[in-house]
Structures are given as structure tokens and as C-alpha cells.
Amino acid sequence: MAEEESRAKMATSSAELLQAEAELVRHSLGYLKSMALHSAVKLGIPDALHRCGGAASLPDLLSTLALPCSKRPYLSRLMKMLAVEGIFTAVAAVDVPAAGEGEGAAAAPSVRYGLNPVSRLLVSGGVSPCVLMGTSPLFLEASLRLPQWFQRDSEGEPAFAMAHGESPYAATGHDMEFNALVNEAMGSDSRYMAELVVRECGEVFTGVTSLVDVGGGNGTMATAIAKAFPHVRCSVLDLPHVVQGVVSTHESVEFAAGDMMEYVPPADAVLLKCVLHNWSDEDCVKILTKCREAIAQGAKAGAGKVIIIDAVVGSPSHSQVLEAQVLMDMQMMMLFMSKEREELNWQKIFMEAGFSHYKIQPVLGMRSIIQLYP
Numbered sequence: 353m354a355e356e357e358s359r360a361k362m363a364t365s366s367a368e369l370l371q372a373e374a375e376l377v378r379h380s381l382g383y384l385k386s387m388a389l390h391s392a393v394k395l396g397i398p399d400a401l402h403r404c405g406g407a408a409s410l411p412d413l414l415s416t417l418a419l420p421c422s423k424r425p426y427l428s429r430l431m432k433m434l435a436v437e438g439i440f441t442a443v444a445a446v447d448v449p450a451a452g453e454g455e456g457a458a459a460a461p462s463v464r465y466g467l468n469p470v471s472r473l474l475v476s477g478g479v480s481p482c483v484l485m486g487t488s489p490l491f492l493e494a495s496l497r498l499p500q501w502f503q504r505d506s507e508g509e510p511a512f513a514m515a516h517g518e519s520p521y522a523a524t525g526h527d528m529e530f531n532a533l534v535n536e537a538m539g540s541d542s543r544y545m546a547e548l549v550v551r552e553c554g555e556v557f558t559g560v561t562s563l564v565d566v567g568g569g570n571g572t573m574a575t576a577i578a579k580a581f582p583h584v585r586c587s588v589l590d591l592p593h594v595v596q597g598v599v600s601t602h603e604s605v606e607f608a609a610g611d612m613m614e615y616v617p618p619a620d621a622v623l624l625k626c627v628l629h630n631w632s633d634e635d636c637v638k639i640l641t642k643c644r645e646a647i648a649q650g651a652k653a654g655a656g657k658v659i660i661i662d663a664v665v666g667s668p669s670h671s672q673v674l675e676a677q678v679l680m681d682m683q684m685m686m687l688f689m690s691k692e693r694e695e696l697n698w699q700k701i702f703m704e705a706g707f708s709h710y711k712i713q714p715v716l717g718m719r720s721i722i723q724l725y726p
């Protein structure tokens with residue numbers, strides 16, 4: 353009996369060891385998942401599947417992609433990996449030979465790859481630009497500096513600056529390609545987020561007649577709000593090189609160049625979407641203090657509010673949401689030495705910036721909508 357038990361224990365520990373080894377391979381080669389996703393976007397695979405009606409066999413997919421003959425046999429490997437990782441669906445199909453295709457030819461097994469909710473988000477108009485930014489050489493080079501960054505006593509300098517000699521926002525000021533990458537990525541995120549905000553928490557804009565989207569980028573979110581809520585006049589405040597040349601596509605949306613650390617124009621409501629997680633606690637208090645002053649000037653006494661869209665880390669309903677939050681947290685550390693915050697971190701910042709109360713609605717997946725009152 354004892355021998356049997358010890359054999360069972362050995363069997364379990366071998367299984368655990370082998371499972372652990374597989375886990376380590378998954379994690380150490382995990383970057384290949386990112387780069388396979390990057391390749392799929394660059395090759396236009398989500399759009400190609402969309403053009404084929406949402407799914408296609410490999411030969412049909414190949415016929416719509418401009419790949420050299422020597423690389424065509426390798427597409428199946430990329431598709432298989434991305435299907436295993438849940439980016440595409442893979443359904444086995446049996447190709448019956450067409451009449452006249454050879455007497456007695458065997459039916460060949462084949463796979464049809466298709467779009468699922470994840471890859472549907474990558475079809476043109478979706479969030480492919482976010483994938484391209486997250487897997488861009490500038491970000492990857494910064495990530496390679498992380499071990500050195502941990503070891504070096506370099507006060508205030510994030511791994512991105514260690515790799516590139518300047519902060520990400522300094523880089524957007526002169527590297528127009530990087531500036532366009534960031535603005536397109538954030539604009540694409542805002543386009544799909546705006547639909548959800550309107551659908552899930554439209555009541556947030558009830559009673560708001562004027563809104564400033566601080567750090568509002570190319571105005572995608574402000575334009576969606578102005579369209580959905582015609583009673584809201586919107587202005588977008590961002591850095592000069594971001595708003596320069598942006599043409600408003602909605603009569604109630606205007607653009608202002610400025611520095612949110614210095615001045616926020618008066619309004620009933622101030623929106624900060626994915627802005628505060630780029631900044632330290634100290635800077636967030638400064639920004640929010642300017643926002644509080646803006647609503648004190650712009651709204652009827654006590655009526656104004658600040659609306660924040662950002663992650664509130666912890667207690668997510670889904671383990672993938674928590675994983676997304678902690679990966680974003682690492683990205684913020686690497687780029688800005690800033691962070692994704694838990695509710696207690698937020699609360700401290702809100703109180704220091706002079707707000708009296710807040711309400712968090714965790715209705716936007718890895719992000720929440722937070723309403724902040726004077």
C-alpha cells in the first residue's frame with residue numbers, strides 16, 4: 353500500500369514537473385505570440401478573412417495575400433499557432449474532390465480559419481493600431497532594457513528613456529512616425545470604447561452641457577460624445593503637435609493646444625481617458641487640481657464633475673482582465689515609471705486633489721468609469 357502511494361506521488365510529481373516545463377516554454381517563448389499577432393496584422397489577415405465572409409481555407413486565404421511563393425507553405429504554421437492561442441477559429445473540413453479531379457482521388461482533410469470576437473476587433477476600423485504600437489520596435493527595445501533598469505540606480509528614468517534617451521512624450525514631439533502610431537492607436541481604442549461608454553454608461557453625460565476632453569488626442573472620443581449627446585459642446589485639449597492640423601469633423605467639437613499641467617479650460621465636465629496612468633501620483637494630483645478648478649469656474653456651484661476612464665486594478669470578474677491590467681501596469685512602468693492603480697491609490701490622489709467623493713463603475717472590461725465630485 354505504502355509502495356503504491358509513493359509510486360502515485362512520484363507519478364504526480366513527474367506530471368507536475370512536465371507541466372511546469374511546458375509552462376516555462378509557454379512563457380519564455382511568449383514573445384512569439386506577440387510577434388505572430390503583429391505579423392498577422394501587418395499581413396492583413398483579419399481583413400482578408402473578413403473579405404472572404406469571415407472564414408476561409410488556407411488556399412483561399414493565400415489567394416488574397418501577396419506572399420512570395422517561397423513563404424506560402426509557412427502560413428499554415430502562423431495560423432495554427434494563432435488559432436491555438438484563441439486569435440482565430442480553426443475548423444477541420446473535408447475537401448471533396450470536384451468532379452473530373454482524378455478518378456478515386458481521396459478526400460483531403462483541410463482547415464478553415466475564421467474570425468472570432470478577438471480577431472474581429474482587428475478588422476480595419478478596429479484596434480489593430482494598438483497591436484502595432486504595443487509590438488513596435490521602440491517598445492520592444494525598451495523591454496529589453498528592463499533587467500538593466502532594475503539594476504541601475506537611475507532616479508526617475510524609465511526603461512524607455514534608458515533605451516532611447518528621451519521620454520515617450522518627448523519622442524512624439526519630433527518623431528512624427530511614432531507620434532502618428534500613438535495617436536492612431538489611442539484613436540482606435542477610443543472609437544470602440546466610445547460605443548461602449550454610450551451603450552453602458554450614457555447617463556454619465558446627463559445634465560452636462562460642456563465638456564473638455566483633457567489629453568483628448570485626435571478627438572475621437574469627444575466626437576463620439578458630441579454625436580451621441582447633441583446637448584454636449586466638447587473641446588479637446590492636447591499638446592500642440594497632437595492637435596496641430598486636426599480638422600474637427602463635428603460642429604460641436606473644437607480643439608485647443610495647451611499643457612494640462614498649466615491650464616484646463618472651464619466646463620461642466622472634464623474627461624480624462626487613459627491619461628492619468630501615464631503619470632506619477634504627484635503629477636496626477638496636479639492635473640486633477642487643474643481639472644477641479646476648471647469645473648469650479650465652468651459649472652454651476654457643486655454641479656461639475658471629472659470623468660476618468662482608466663483601470664481600477666483588482667477584483668476583476670475574469671482572470672484575463674486581471675492579466676491585461678497587470679501587463680498594462682508593466683507597460684506603464686517601462687514607458688513612464690507610472691502605473692495602473694488600485695482603488696486605494698486612486699482614493700488618496702482624489703482626496704489630495706481636493707475632491708470630496710467618487711463613484712466607480714467597472715463596466716468597461718479592464719477599465720472602469722470613475723466619476724469624481726468636488
Ligand SMILES: C[S@@+](CC[C@H](N)C(=O)[O-])C[C@H]1O[C@@H](n2cnc3c(N)ncnc32)[C@H](O)[C@@H]1O
Pocket residue numbers: 521538539541542566567568569570573589590591594610611612613624625626627630
Ligand atoms: C494615452 S494618450 C490618451 C489619448 C486619449 N485620451 C485617448 O484615450 O484616446 C494621452 C494623451 O495625453 C496627451 N498629453 C500628454 N501630456 C500632455 C499635457 N501636458 N497636456 C495636454 N495633453 C497631454 C498626449 O498627447 C496624448 O494625446
Ligand SMILES: COc1ccc(-c2oc3cc(O)cc(O)c3c(=O)c2O)cc1
Pocket residue numbers: 482483485486520521524534537541626627630687
Ligand atoms: C507617448 O507614448 C505612449 C502614450 C500612451 C501609451 C498607451 O498605450 C496604450 C496601448 C493600448 O493598447 C491600450 C491603452 O489603453 C494604452 C494607453 O492607455 C496608453 O496610455 C503608450 C505610449
